[in-house]
Amino acid sequence: MTTHDRHPTHRNPSHRNPRWRDDHPRLPTQGGTALALWRVEVPADRTGPVHFIDTEQIWTIVAGRLTIDLDGTKLTAAEGDTVILPADVLRQVSTDDAGFTAIVAAQAGAKAGVPGSDTMVVPPWIA
Template sequence: MTLIRHTETRRTETPGGVMTTLASPTQGDTGQALWRVEVRPDVAGPVHTIDAEQIWTVLTGQLIVDLDGTKLTAAEGDTVVLRADAQRQVTGGGDGFTAIVTAPAGARARTPGGDTAIVPPWIA
């Protein structure tokens, strides 16, 4: 068993939001990644794909996701399952949002036309 204290979380800030790693291979030696996402209103992350399924649960606010051309809006308490390799863009609606997200450790992200897939630091 591994205990990860709140003071041991890892924070990564990008133009699209703030990701706080709660557990990952480099933080708790786990095969799953778990992180909190905070996005301000009307701020959109990049268009990208992930090579693994992700599960997003909205804690506060409103999340808007464009998933392969279909817009979904999730509010507090809603859960969105994003299938592997689906093109996505996540945007903060209304007051923005806070969500908890999980995915397999080592999941790789790629932007359209990008040659290289990367493991985002909050999943590593």
């Protein structure tokens, strides 16, 4: 029995999965009904907003490097590193002169919010 036979939900673009999209930097339709999986590409010298997500996220860096301010603690991750960001903790992601590419996984339907606002939204790449 092959690995694919044991895991019928395994996704592979070569299997002509109609949910596969390779024309977008984030792939919001990947994953199952419980898990969203997407690709993040951020150019050099960028800083994202301070925000939180209501579920754990797992980031695997496939190129470049980034810094994550995780509730006041600075973490640096580079190619080959995996970082687990806990739920409901303030975070801000930034790049240096290298930029980065990462594959991120989180619970499908996860909501994001910003400090000082009661509004939370499901980002389109997690929906």
